[in-house]
Amino acid sequence: MFFDIIVVGGGHAGCEASHATSKMGFKTALITSNIKNIADMPCNPSIGGTAKGIIVRDIDALGGLMGIIADKSHIQIKMLNNGKGPAVRSLRAQADKVTYPKNMLKALKSTENLKIIEGMVEDIIIENNKVKGIKLENEKIINCNALILTTGTYLKSKILIGDSSKFEGPHGERRSNFLSDKLKQLGFDIIRLKTGTPQRLDRKTIDFSKLKEETGDDTYWAFNCENEFFYDKNKQEKCYLVYTNETTHKIINENLAKSAMYGGYAEGIGPRYCPSIEDKIVRFKDKERHQLFLEPESVYYDDIYLQGFSTSMPKDVQEKMVHSLKGLENAKILKYAYAIEYDAINPLQLKPSLETKIIENLFTAGQINGTSGYEEAAGQGIIAGINAGRKLQNKEPLILKRNESYIGVLIDDLVTKGTKEPYRMLTSRAEFRLLLRHDNADLRLRKYGYEVGLINEEKYHKLKEKEKNIDKLLNELKEEKITKKNITQNILNKINKDDNFNTSISLYDFLKRPEINMELLLNENIIEKKYTNEIYQQVEILIKYEGYIKKELKEVEKLLKLESKKIPKDIDYDKISNLASEAKQKLKEIRPLTLAQAARISGVNPSDLSILAIYLKKEYGKDEL
Amino acid sequence: MDDTICAISTTLGVGAISIVRISGKESINIVDKIFEGKNLHNVESHTIHYGYIVDNKNKIDEVLVTVMKAPKTYTKEDIIEINCHGGIATTNKILELLLLNGCRLAEPGEFTKRAFLNGRIDLIEAESVGDLINSETDKKRKLSLNGVTGSISNLINKIRKALLNINANIEVNIDYPEYEDIEVLTNKEIKPKILKVMEDLDKLLKESENGKIIKNGINVALVGKPNVGKSSLLNTLLEEEKAIVTDIAGTTRDIVEGKIVLNGIVLNLIDTAGIRDTEDIIEKIGVNKSQKIIEKSDLVILVLNYNEKITQKELDLINQLRNKNLIVYINKTDLQKEIDINEIKCENIVLGNTLDIKNLEELKNKIIELFNLEQIETSDFTYLSNSRQISLVRNAKKSLENVLIGIDNGIEVDMLLIDIKECIDYLGEIIGATYKEELLDEIFKNFCLGK
Incomplete structure (x- = not known):
């Protein structure tokens, strides 16, 4: 059997990767150990969240699936940080754990060129450091030109609950026993990571009357850039707030030795932003309570996810802990919290295209690269898919820059800095977040989706139309002048009394005033309503935050200047005298493509960078720099 | 950086002794060629040797030669210092011999530049050393020395930490908007914090004015x-x-x-x-x-x-x-x-x-x-010692002024962060600190979050 491209693993990274390659016209096989687990959500029942929601949006802009599938599958949706600036607004949907995988499987099944195969991959076939195919556990060989590994947590996974452990993946699924050994043999540096998931409780046994409700937004929202809605905002499910108390903390403190993490039964490194509840109580001793969330997993079954309570305590202690919480006194635990350890590769061994440095045409994406989260996985998945395709087309890879997408930030961080803990995207990781907004994902990325073949003519045409209208409106507002005489009383009321603008002012400048906004000017018919809401919203952001946007663009310019300084692939760092030994070692390991990437490596100091720059200038002439 | 440099490192014509300093790979080779005494290739590092500087067997001067081998030297390169008898003519002759034998005349501050490029000292130290070399009075020397030991770094660090903390708090509010137990920083709460930092910067600038007085008179x-x-x-x-x-x-x-x-x-x-x-x-x-x-x-x-x-x-x-x-x-x-x-x-x-x-x-x-000269005398010197540093602090203050303008215009907190970060960057530039990893550390150290 032969496929152009094989994707191993049917999680969020695998779905996007296989969808992308198929769409690009490559005969693709998606191999999963259990077809029922395609697009499975073994942890929290939500898609999106701060920064992550923008990743989903970016995936949609590029032509991926996660956004539209989430739009069709959620039971609640919210715009987070809606009261803050446009840069940090981000969508989060409570995805139905039954509907989401179902809709994803449906979408994949209807994708041309894509075949889903059930099987456990245990070996990779390599010839001359180039991928040739895979071998299934039943010894069956499938050949391919490019291979994308999206194995998630299934490499030598180990489930830990208290002092007991099982060698299996989530849901008691079988793990891959040999694949990570094979990768090690090929020269990959295998790291061991850990993550955890909290309890699932039986909805019927919770006293919701004692808890505070968290409802969905009253506005319609969508991840897809076409802004299509598939839900009724009045029929959203509720989430609830719960707090730990003194009794909870006492139970945990008394049983610390029994926890897998504190008892010393685990070896993997867990993420800082996902501490277990025992971690939180030990580290933040003077905090009287910790906030927890109850989130429904699906409308089709009764599991309620207890966010914030992940633990590696034994089952009996977990019972006591849960029952100490108000409203959960009689709650029945359907699934106990567990920690999971798994093998991953050191992402420093990846190129920014997500192809491995060691084996040609081998790509990896998702948790195998040391990340955590569905969105992070999917974001890498689509890029790995696109670039596996581009490689076979002999085209330059698509490398999103840090000023273009959160996905660019994510991959650049991974391949430049590596990670010691499962990597989660945070808005604070992006230095240009005012440019990486939820609302401009299509303006940032659609063109790339179109270029690689994931966005069709019709959608691209719409984008061009949108860009044109934004320019038009901006110009109109700059040209049209108003004075006190030709604005309405309602607007005059808003303006500071002793503020006399008797001379005329452009609407553009008028909009910059804190007390004035687009909605007001539209309602008062000062601005004629002839474009879509999106256009007005976009233009308002561009005007109101012009100063701040300009500041970020200036920083981007500096970055791009450094990005344009390419480091030759064959550079011999040993030949550069005076380079600090730590910097030399890091540069040799990471082999950055540009001076900008080199600058981001921890351990490479400004002085190393100037030595490197001087060396490049000397050795490769002025043209290179 | 591959060549070997030399310079007269004492003021020419002043004092009984002049020191000629040589730094670079060829230091020992070159000096050995013009030194009559021990074979400098065979001596221990950080030792002093008596002998003569000779030009074709003609004795030029009776000297003491200090040999310091890399990396434990000021520039992290091989360094030789020739203590000679101070006359302008003699010292110049020795310099000339060194140049003839393969040295290059150092540019002003090049030793310090090498120390910096080789990672021996950080930027602020490098600048202070430059000031130290040029210092005329005792007080000036103290001021320069202070830069070297890093008391400015400590102060800037403290100010920067305060901003990082505000920054981290806002970041947490952004990344974890639904955690009710974490203090939510609004414009109203940020304002006094920013004013406090501005006050600190003002004080530093004021004291730096004094520093300027000490340096420039x-x-x-x-x-x-x-x-x-x-x-x-x-x-x-x-x-x-x-x-x-x-x-x-x-x-x-x-x-x-x-x-x-x-x-x-x-x-x-x-x-x-x-x-x-x-x-x-x-x-x-x-x-x-x-x-x-x-x-x-003034x-x-x-x-x-x-x-x-x-x-x-x-x-x-x-x-x-x-x-x-x-x-x-x-x-x-x-x-x-x-x-x-x-x-x-x-x-x-x-x-x-x-x-x-x-x-x-x-x-x-x-x-x-x-001019409060009595006070300048007694206070410990925590001044920015050069105009680059002073202008960076001025820029930092300017960023905070922009934060205040933003606050007064009701700009959202995450936008204010753009100016706050700019300020942190300016301060970081003075002490050569980078921003990103610190911020994440700050976030996870001080705030309790997670699933």
Whole structure:
């Protein structure tokens, strides 16, 4: 059997990767150990969240699936940080754990060129450091030109609950026993990571009357850039707030030795932003309570996810802990919290295209690269898919820059800095977040989706139309002048009394005033309503935050200047005298493509960078720099 | 950086001994060629050897040679220092020999630059070392040394930490908007915090002004009508202090008539009459050149005549100088009083007579009082030692001013962060710190979050 491209693993990274390659016209096989687990959500029942929601949006802009599938599958949706600036607004949907995988499987099944195969991959076939195919556990060989590994947590996974452990993946699924050994043999540096998931409780046994409700937004929202809605905002499910108390903390403190993490039964490194509840109580001793969330997993079954309570305590202690919480006194635990350890590769061994440095045409994406989260996985998945395709087309890879997408930030961080803990995207990781907004994902990325073949003519045409209208409106507002005489009383009321603008002012400048906004000017018919809401919203952001946007663009310019300084692939760092030994070692390991990437490596100091720059200038002439 | 550099590292012509310093890979090879004594290739690192510098067997000078091998040296390269006998001709001859044998003449500050590029010192230390080399008085040296030991770094670090903390708090509010237990920073809460940081920066800038005074001295302009006694005042001051009477060649301040040291601080005395003796400075006050002198000066001493009525032009000048440090020195008190002192709107009036030394004491005390020189003497020096650092702090302050403008315009917190981060970057640039990893550490250290 032969496929152009094989994707191993049917999680969020695998779905996007296989969808992308198929769409690009490559005969693709998606191999999963259990077809029922395609697009499975073994942890929290939500898609999106701060920064992550923008990743989903970016995936949609590029032509991926996660956004539209989430739009069709959620039971609640919210715009987070809606009261803050446009840069940090981000969508989060409570995805139905039954509907989401179902809709994803449906979408994949209807994708041309894509075949889903059930099987456990245990070996990779390599010839001359180039991928040739895979071998299934039943010894069956499938050949391919490019291979994308999206194995998630299934490499030598180990489930830990208290002092007991099982060698299996989530849901008691079988793990891959040999694949990570094979990768090690090929020269990959295998790291061991850990993550955890909290309890699932039986909805019927919770006293919701004692808890505070968290409802969905009253506005319609969508991840897809076409802004299509598939839900009724009045029929959203509720989430609830719960707090730990003194009794909870006492139970945990008394049983610390029994926890897998504190008892010393685990070896993997867990993420800082996902501490277990025992971690939180030990580290933040003077905090009287910790906030927890109850989130429904699906409308089709009764599991309620207890966010914030992940633990590696034994089952009996977990019972006591849960029952100490108000409203959960009689709650029945359907699934106990567990920690999971798994093998991953050191992402420093990846190129920014997500192809491995060691084996040609081998790509990896998702948790195998040391990340955590569905969105992070999917974001890498689509890029790995696109670039596996581009490689076979002999085209330059698509490398999103840090000023273009959160996905660019994510991959650049991974391949430049590596990670010691499962990597989660945070808005604070992006230095240009005012440019990486939820609302401009299509303006940032659609063109790339179109270029690689994931966005069709019709959608691209719409984008061009949108860009044109934004320019038009901006110009109109700059040209049209108003004075006190030709604005309405309602607007005059808003303006500071002793503020006399008797001379005329452009609407553009008028909009910059804190007390004035687009909605007001539209309602008062000062601005004629002839474009879509999106256009007005976009233009308002561009005007109101012009100063701040300009500041970020200036920083981007500096970055791009450094990005344009390419480091030759064959550079011999040993030949550069005076380079600090730590910097030399890091540069040799990471082999950055540009001076900008080199600058981001921890351990490479400004002085190393100037030595490197001087060396490049000397050795490769002025043209290179 | 591959070549070997040399320079005379003591002031030429001053002192009994001159030191010629050589740094680079070839240091030992080159010096060994012109040294008669031990074979320098075979000596231990950090040892001193007696011998002669020779030119084709001709002994040039009797010297001590210090051999310091990489990496434990100032530049992290091989360094040799030749202590020779100090005469200009001899020292120059040795330098010439070194150049002939393969050394390159070092550019100003190149040793320090190498120390920096080789990771021996950080930027702020490098700059302070530069200042140290150029320091003239003892106090200046202390100030430069302080930069090296990093007390500025500590202070900037502290200010920066405060901002990082605000930053981290806002970031947490953004990344975890639904955690009700975490303090939510709003514009109202941010404002006083920013004001506090600005206050700290202001204090640092103010102290740096003092640092500037220590480094550059105080420029004092003497103004007054002809024959009012400026020159005799100047001369008495100079004679009294017996300090630096003439201007050192090569300084850019070509109008400085002389320097005296007061409480360890250099006063650069500028007699405006000295520019064009016959012209009346007050007549010329509208003229550009005189204005410039007054602008450049840190202190103006206006000399008036006790024996004459005050003129309108003098009053205008006093008025014009109301925002500057001004001392009115009323001279010739030995003569009949004609002046009406009540007309002079200036707090610092000294009555005196250049013939009487006691009155000069009063003038000097006024200067000490005006510039807090007593305090400068006793305080520990936490000053930014050069203009690059000072301008970075000014930029940092500017960023915070923008934060305040944003707050007043109701701009959202995450936008304010853009200016807060800019400020953190400016401060980081002074001490060579990077921002990103620190921020994440700060977030996870101080806030309790997670699923």
